[in-house]
Amino acid sequence: MPKIKVENLTKVFGPNPKRAFPLLEKGLSKDEILEKTKLAVGVGGVSFEVNQGEILVVMGLSGSGKSTLIRCLNRLIEPTSGKILIDGEDITNISLDQLLELRRKKFGMVFQRFALFPHKTVQQNAEYGLEIQGVERNIRAKKAREALELVGLKGWESNYPDQLSGGMQQRVGLARALAIDPDILLMDEAFSALDPLIKREMQDELLALQSRVQKTIVFITHDLDEAIKLGDRIVLMKDGKVVQEGTPEEILTNPATKYVEKFVENVDMSKVLTARTVMKKSGNVAYPKDGPRTVLHKMQEAGISSIFVVNKENRVQGVVLAENAAEAIKRGEKDLTNIIETDIKIVEPETPVHDLFPLMTDIRYPLAVVDDDRKLLGVIVRGSILAGLAGGGN
Amino acid sequence: MSMPIPKIPIGKWIEQLIDWLIENFSFITKSISNVTETGIDGFIDILMFFPPWIMIIIFTALAWVITKDRRIGIFTVFGLLLIWNLGLWGATMTTLALVLVSTLISISLGIPLGIFAALYNSFYRIIMPILDFMQTMPAFVYLIPAIPFFGLGAVSAAFATVIFAMPPAIRLTTLGIRQVPIELIEAADAFGSTKLQKLIKVQLPIATPTLMAGVNQTIMLSLSMVVIAAMIGAKGLGSEVWTAIQRFKPGMGFEAGLGVVVIAIILDRITQGMSKKTEKQN
Numbered sequence: 001m002p003k004i005k006v007e008n009l010t011k012v013f014g015p016n017p018k019r020a021f022p023l024l025e026k027g028l029s030k031d032e033i034l035e036k037t038k039l040a041v042g043v044g045g046v047s048f049e050v051n052q053g054e055i056l057v058v059m060g061l062s063g064s065g066k067s068t069l070i071r072c073l074n075r076l077i078e079p080t081s082g083k084i085l086i087d088g089e090d091i092t093n094i095s096l097d098q099l100l101e102l103r104r105k106k107f108g109m110v111f112q113r114f115a116l117f118p119h120k121t122v123q124q125n126a127e128y129g130l131e132i133q134g135v136e137r138n139i140r141a142k143k144a145r146e147a148l149e150l151v152g153l154k155g156w157e158s159n160y161p162d163q164l165s166g167g168m169q170q171r172v173g174l175a176r177a178l179a180i181d182p183d184i185l186l187m188d189e190a191f192s193a194l195d196p197l198i199k200r201e202m203q204d205e206l207l208a209l210q211s212r213v214q215k216t217i218v219f220i221t222h223d224l225d226e227a228i229k230l231g232d233r234i235v236l237m238k239d240g241k242v243v244q245e246g247t248p249e250e251i252l253t254n255p256a257t258k259y260v261e262k263f264v265e266n267v268d269m270s271k272v273l274t275a276r277t278v279m280k281k282s283g284n285v286a287y288p289k290d291g292p293r294t295v296l297h298k299m300q301e302a303g304i305s306s307i308f309v310v311n312k313e314n315r316v317q318g319v320v321l322a323e324n325a326a327e328a329i330k331r332g333e334k335d336l337t338n339i340i341e342t343d344i345k346i347v348e349p350e351t352p353v354h355d356l357f358p359l360m361t362d363i364r365y366p367l368a369v370v371d372d373d374r375k376l377l378g379v380i381v382r383g384s385i386l387a388g389l390a391g392g393g394n
Numbered sequence: 395m396s397m398p399i400p401k402i403p404i405g406k407w408i409e410q411l412i413d414w415l416i417e418n419f420s421f422i423t424k425s426i427s428n429v430t431e432t433g434i435d436g437f438i439d440i441l442m443f444f445p446p447w448i449m450i451i452i453f454t455a456l457a458w459v460i461t462k463d464r465r466i467g468i469f470t471v472f473g474l475l476l477i478w479n480l481g482l483w484g485a486t487m488t489t490l491a492l493v494l495v496s497t498l499i500s501i502s503l504g505i506p507l508g509i510f511a512a513l514y515n516s517f518y519r520i521i522m523p524i525l526d527f528m529q530t531m532p533a534f535v536y537l538i539p540a541i542p543f544f545g546l547g548a549v550s551a552a553f554a555t556v557i558f559a560m561p562p563a564i565r566l567t568t569l570g571i572r573q574v575p576i577e578l579i580e581a582a583d584a585f586g587s588t589k590l591q592k593l594i595k596v597q598l599p600i601a602t603p604t605l606m607a608g609v610n611q612t613i614m615l616s617l618s619m620v621v622i623a624a625m626i627g628a629k630g631l632g633s634e635v636w637t638a639i640q641r642f643k644p645g646m647g648f649e650a651g652l653g654v655v656v657i658a659i660i661l662d663r664i665t666q667g668m669s670k671k672t673e674k675q676n
Contacts, residue, residue, distance in 0.1 A: 076584060101586065104585065109581070111580065115575075117596060119600060132586060
């Protein structure tokens, strides 16, 4: 059974909204319906499923209905029609009390502009969900502290939100949602208000966190790079309807409509950008003398799953994957000889981004960018290419 | 020149309405009047219980502690000493008592009404035009019907003052709550807050600075009205001014006016200090 199942969900704003239904059935567009009836279609018949432990990214530009959609899931906005099944139970017609109970126990929500309570400390913010459930003071303080620690905010408990940077504020937002230990996290453009560096960092941390807590996450974004990086599956929306649903790969390689194509093909400034412009200067490298344990530790510190091995002159020798390092540790090996992969793909800094895509499809580690002497200049992951394209280079 | 169609007897209707109200409800208003009168007298008794110099120390300490501003402390000392020196101490305490009682009534009615108006749109739509009416109708007009209901003196003064001074308390409470950013409301809702939890834990704390600005406005308006209320027999600084007008004694009028100014500045700074304090806590 899917954790969340949305069936033909529709939200129409305006008086007597059902008037829009026959027009929707006829397949009229949002604009046409607005013109004819003065009704605004937020979400027009959307269906999808989210499985336990999965990150589903709902992506679309502003006006696509994605924010309305996520608010329908916990009924911050009342859907006009359709079903929302949480653990198989339809929540669209439960009573107010049941709804409050559901929001308290099952949903944690993270907002674009953080929505922290300015009059409460970081700790009190993180406690909010538990406080309104009437959880005893000591227990809720403990749970909130644990949640804050999980997002790396230990020591900031007694500060007020306005004393924190944007990235840290959103960590509080995340901790506030995690403190109630919900099954489902609703994240509404959670990282969109952060500057690009912090945003990337938060994305990495969310993924790391998710691998530990295994929540069911519905993540809203307008950023293709983010969608691809985070999503197990992506639902692409336009004008209140789903235009394509699939894994990031499917969407990138097989855009279903012109609209999706345009999104993906935005990308075609890729001929202008080179490997140098999109690569990340990597300070995280391993050395031939390192043992598997050291290497694994370095990867964990940096939150990466593979690491390049360079010699003293910074020349690339090969790459080690985290899982192989872990295996080697189990086998009791002391050096990297068995696990280093030396047959790796390298590119020159002047290679156009356009030519990088085919290289990246079947490797499990980033591309190494090297100079004429095979010295490591930087690394490229798929996300950084897309970030580069979206931002026109770093 | 009068209009060819006969005059609409609005004035007559109002008088009939008031007569009817007096006939049927004056027993209620009279008992309210008794309670309020006792309250005001009690307040005056407390303020007059200590000799002026002790009260001056208390007021100064209060002003200083609340505002944390030495200059306001100094102003309070000299301002009150001046009032004492001019022989206006008794009148000033009477005025202060009347202002405090009126403010207390205004706030304890106004804040709940303001909350109600903020939460229920239909109530908002009803009350806002009434507030406009209350504030724009010349204040003197309230004095006239107050007398048959509450008798001459302090209670009628308090009644008229409350009507005149309550609107900002209602308005700014409503404004403060409505200004709470929508995403904070959504956050409160998303975690399953009940309406009451949302109000107490989110909306009111965030609205407090605006709400305090309303309290400040109410006090200032009370003070200005309490002076006008001298015309229906309220004692205090206002009646000094009123006497000065009737006897054409500009010096006496100026002295009493100065007393009002001193009290106004002290009360204003203290309440502003309080609202700044709450703002800082936010």
